[in-house]
Amino acid sequence: MKPKLSFEWLHACSGCEIALLNYGEPLLALLNRVEIVHFPLLMDHKYTRPEREDLPLSLPEADIGLVSGGVAHQEHLTVLHEMRRQCRTLIALGTCATHGGIPAMRNQWSTADTLQTVLAAGDTEPGPMLDEPSLFLDRVYSVDEKVPVEVSLPGCPPQPELIAAIIEALLNKDTVPPANKSVCETCPTLRKGKGQTTIRRFLDNADYDRDQPVSRMRCLLEQGLLCMGPVTAGGCGGKDTPLCLRARVPCRGCYGPVRPGGNQLLDMKNALASNGIDHRSIVDRKSLLRFSGAHGLIQPAGKRR
Ligand code: SF4
Ligand code: SF4
Ligand code: SF4
The missing domain is CATH 3.40.50.700 (NADH:ubiquinone oxidoreductase-like, 20kDa subunit)
Structure with a gap:
């Protein structure tokens, strides 16, 4: 059967x-x-x-x-x-x-x-x-x-x-394949170290040469675009370039946090700090939880911890 x-x-x-x-x-x-x-x-x-x-x-x-x-x-x-x-x-x-x-x-x-x-x-x-x-x-x-x-x-x-x-x-009663660590893990963009110190507007385009592959484009976070790759579970591109990065747009976080029970908003603030970017320059911080607001992470204003 x-x-x-x-x-x-x-x-x-x-x-x-x-x-x-x-x-x-x-x-x-x-x-x-x-x-x-x-x-x-x-x-x-x-x-x-x-x-x-x-x-x-x-x-x-x-x-x-x-x-x-x-x-x-x-x-x-x-x-x-x-x-x-x-x-x-x-x-x-x-x-x-x-x-x-x-x-x-x-x-x-x-x-x-x-x-x-x-x-x-x-x-x-x-x-x-x-x-x-x-x-x-x-x-x-x-x-x-x-x-x-x-x-x-x-x-x-x-x-x-x-x-x-x-x-x-x-x-097949096999082990379920483990998730990749983060979107950044399979992203081939160039990392050069700290870049922009504030977040640029969401609709700003990344700087890149359209005749060059993604691997020649500078990391979008270093360009000051709110790329959630560091705090988002990987897997969307298989072992290849993550899907949004193929289109040269930042990861919006759609696979949820890397760690079970992680909080993409808090984790992103830490990631920004590590990259020398001021988190207060994010216009809509709540948007960092747009894919992961269950588990009590998004609450009505009066109930927030
Ligand atoms: S922050 Fe974005 S652009 Fe930079 S390495 Fe991670 S996924 Fe790639
Ligand atoms: S938003 Fe989703 S599909 Fe796009 S890069 Fe991030 S995890 Fe991949
Ligand atoms: S919005 Fe929800 S149901 Fe629709 S594709 Fe995304 S995860 Fe699946």
């Missing part, structure tokens, strides 16, 4: 699932080895089974479960608990699941403020949940804050090869 795979998404954008589909032809070989029992992006599947009237919803059993997205309201929580109950190995897929990701930016407001100011005043249809504010949790949580997970795979989205490599490793 083939091992069973189950996918779920919570407060998510579907980018993580699309990333796996983007794996292309090698995905077909992988899919031949497994049976997908639940995948809302691709399959119509009922969430209740008549024989389990005792459960609010019921999902199929699986050997490996992958959950993307943060946990923002009661429905997410119910689905997540059922995934945990049914999946032998649970993978938190993508930075929303591992660190709260973009959805956790809302943790800077209380739930009441979020509903009244942000959702109700927006141009988009807020949906029926606005009528039942108690369904919303007090903040957006990462998956591991609510249930234990066996594997955390950050990235917004994670590289398709990384997702496939982890599924392969679990299928």
Whole structure:
């Protein structure tokens, strides 16, 4: 019998699932080895089974479960608990699941403020949940804050090869490949030592010669651009140049902190100090937690520690 795979998404954008589909032809070989029992992006599947009237919803059993997205309201929580109950190995897929990701930016407001100011005043249809504010949790949580997970795979989205490599490793009962230390580790830019002493504006372009490879471009942090490579987990470019650096733009931190439990804001302040850059020149410090605001790192103003 083939091992069973189950996918779920919570407060998510579907980018993580699309990333796996983007794996292309090698995905077909992988899919031949497994049976997908639940995948809302691709399959119509009922969430209740008549024989389990005792459960609010019921999902199929699986050997490996992958959950993307943060946990923002009661429905997410119910689905997540059922995934945990049914999946032998649970993978938190993508930075929303591992660190709260973009959805956790809302943790800077209380739930009441979020509903009244942000959702109700927006141009988009807020949906029926606005009528039942108690369904919303007090903040957006990462998956591991609510249930234990066996594997955390950050990235917004994670590289398709990384997702496939982890599924392969679990299928083969191998060790899950270790994460790279930081984005800087695989960045080939030239380091010349301390450069700019203040952060330049976000929209400033880097200085580089477009006819020269990235390895001839000076490190963007040394150029005074807010590159979060030193405090961001690596892996987005495989063993090659990190993705944003290929486009000659700074890393924005989308793989979350290098260390489990790390704080990209505090770590970046230290990295700036080591590079002789004044952290007070950052216009929006909170943006350093744009991908990792769960675990209580972003809080409403009145609650900040
Ligand atoms: S991690 Fe990024 S790609 Fe994945 S669900 Fe969150 S926002 Fe979308
Ligand atoms: S700070 Fe940015 S540009 Fe500099 S080495 Fe690290 S990733 Fe590369
Ligand atoms: S360079 Fe940074 S922001 Fe860009 S994809 Fe890699 S981890 Fe994400």
